[in-house]
């Protein structure tokens with residue numbers, strides 16, 4: 001089969017596919033040229049991550065497409081039902097990036113509670129001339145241990161994050177629309193294992209009691225965190241969104257930060273990707289990353305191999 005990996009694929013995945021006689025085209029074809037390119041190259045499998053959109057119009061135009069593979073969790077960039085109605089299979093790798101996303105959340109939290117974002121920016125400029133002033137400015141950080149970590153959406157990533165939070169000595173409170181209880185298994189380097197049963201609670205408890213909140217729900221029609229929710233949070237707290245843009249109302253978030261109703265926020269995903277508004281990008285209380293939550297060497301490798309294995313099973 002001819003496989004186009006339009007948003008990249010790990011070498012491990014390519015090796016596995018090529019070893020089994022498939023051709024992998026590793027090229028990032030622009031969205032508007034994709035249909036023509038796929039027809040000219042008789043592409044049978046289109047592999048994407050979140051960047052390439054596989055909408056109805058594209059599916060209608062391509063002739064030989066048999067499988068669409070999404071490296072990662074959400075399928076919101078693919079018109080799945082339409083693909084299926086045309087007999088095109090849609091596959092994805094839901095669990096491959098949970099560890100990576102959980103790590104990034106913790107990174108954003110530390111950027112917030114230890115002012116790392118601003119310290120990192122100012123040290124190269126003023127570290128030599130104003131060390132003492134900078135030291136003073138950034139000496140009121142707080143510790144993670146003993147604080148409460150609120151998780152909204154207690155699925156794969158939410159539960160993986162709970163392990164990180166517990167490891168840091170934090171209390172975990174979680175809300176999930178469908179999950180009442182989860183068994184969190186912490187496995188240590190020496191083989192020891194400890195299980196925590198975490199019963200989820202209501203959304204308001206998570207919002208009002210947490211020192212940091214992280215969102216791990218699928219794409220929603222409307223923001224689930226808006227002005228009302230942000231106003232109920234502790235003014236010393238932070239909020240982190242690595243799930244999907246639009247789950248936090250960005251206008252309300254910037255306002256809450258500017259009015260000191262919230263201490264900090266971390267965003268990896270944006271309503272308007274790939275062009276988030278400047279007022280978000282320039283906000284000193286926002287720790288930012290360009291939708292890289294699931295993008296680590298390990299996750300990319302796992303994604304590539306998982307997609308390749310699923311393709312080999314189909315063919």
Ligand code: NAD
Nearest residue numbers: 073074153155156157176177178216217218242243293294
């Ligand atoms: P998951 O399906 O395992 O978990 C999502 C959980 O959210 C489920 O348990 C579901 O019951 C719950 N839920 C759904 N709607 C809810 C609501 N309104 N309120 C509360 N809970 C709700 O998914 P996951 O693998 O944990 O992924 C979570 C999110 O992370 C997805 O949006 C995914 O697209 C995103 N993600 C982002 C990156 C990145 O690069 N930043 C990488 C991977 C995944």
